[in-house]
Amino acid sequence: MKAAELVKLLPSVVELADGASAKILEIYDAPFAVRDKADDSPLTEADEISEALIHDGLRRLTPDIPVIAEEAVARGETKADGTLPRFWLVDPLDGTREFVARNGEFSISIGLVVDRRPVLGVLLAPVLATCWTSAGPGTAQVRRGKGSFAPIRARRQPATGAVAVQSRSHGDKAAGEALASEFGVTKIMICGSAIKFGMLAEGKADLYPRFGRTMEWDTCAGHAILEAAGGRVETAGGEPLRYGKPGFGNPDFIARGAL
Numbered sequence: 001m002k003a004a005e006l007v008k009l010l011p012s013v014v015e016l017a018d019g020a021s022a023k024i025l026e027i028y029d030a031p032f033a034v035r036d037k038a039d040d041s042p043l044t045e046a047d048e049i050s051e052a053l054i055h056d057g058l059r060r061l062t063p064d065i066p067v068i069a070e071e072a073v074a075r076g077e078t079k080a081d082g083t084l085p086r087f088w089l090v091d092p093l094d095g096t097r098e099f100v101a102r103n104g105e106f107s108i109s110i111g112l113v114v115d116r117r118p119v120l121g122v123l124l125a126p127v128l129a130t131c132w133t134s135a136g137p138g139t140a141q142v143r144r145g146k147g148s149f150a151p152i153r154a155r156r157q158p159a160t161g162a163v164a165v166q167s168r169s170h171g172d173k174a175a176g177e178a179l180a181s182e183f184g185v186t187k188i189m190i191c192g193s194a195i196k197f198g199m200l201a202e203g204k205a206d207l208y209p210r211f212g213r214t215m216e217w218d219t220c221a222g223h224a225i226l227e228a229a230g231g232r233v234e235t236a237g238g239e240p241l242r243y244g245k246p247g248f249g250n251p252d253f254i255a256r257g258a259l
Contacts, residue, residue, distance in 0.1 A: 006112075013061070016110065017124040018131075019053055032046065039074075047092055054108070055067050065086055065112070095107060098193060104127030111220030112220075116244050134225040153258070154229040156259070168192040185207060197225060219250060219253070231255065232256055
């Protein structure tokens with residue numbers, strides 16, 4: 001897709017995320033039930049309603065682009081094998097454990113993949129009222145509350161005093177801390193969900209090492225935004241993280257700020 005097409009598409013995707021966010025907050029502010037999926041991860045009504053709204057909206061917006069969404073894959077309803085030239089990746093409520101804990105550190109992730117690369121991203125944290133977006137190189141932006149979008153840029157890692165972010169509920173913290181030590185990190189911030197990508201894209205942190213299970217819908221939107229802000233996401237072996245892998249699982253990776 002051409003850059004102009006991505007830029008034109010972005011506001012409609014943001015609108016879908018805003019609509020899903022409103023529904024999620026309605027459920028968040030009231031008693032809700034929690035069920036366990038086959039992999040023992042939690043599932044709530046908020047996950048399902050958000051996914052239905054975003055999935056249906058994307059199908060109307062881009063009927064020729066398949067939608068790969070977390071809960072549909074978990075139910076066995078998505079048969080795509082990831083070899084498609086372009087597709088949406090949707091995590092309707094990234095950080096369900098944080099949602100259940102009511103700590104506010106959950107988000108909505110909508111990313112578009114073209115030729116195995118993330119090219120558009122919308123990452124929205126409902127409780128924080130913060131939305132990060134991108135639609136190609138140099139287009140990363142953030143919106144807080146009901147304000148306007150403003151451009152953001154990842155920072156170069158400082159010679160001393162680098163900041164790392166790590167998952168609150170997942171990942172190999174010991175390996176992450178060892179890597180952080182290798183890169184001269186003096187502060188580690190703990191945060192749930194893909195919000196960590198937004199922190200790197202804004203220049204609030206320098207390093208996000210992730211050793212442990214993640215899926216492509218967990219990272220696609222944040223990856224797109226971080227790259228658009230001048231950062232990068234690489235496998236532990238130093239290769240670019242690509243999308244459309246068998247089973248949609250990610251290897252260990254390291255997200256970093258600007259070169």
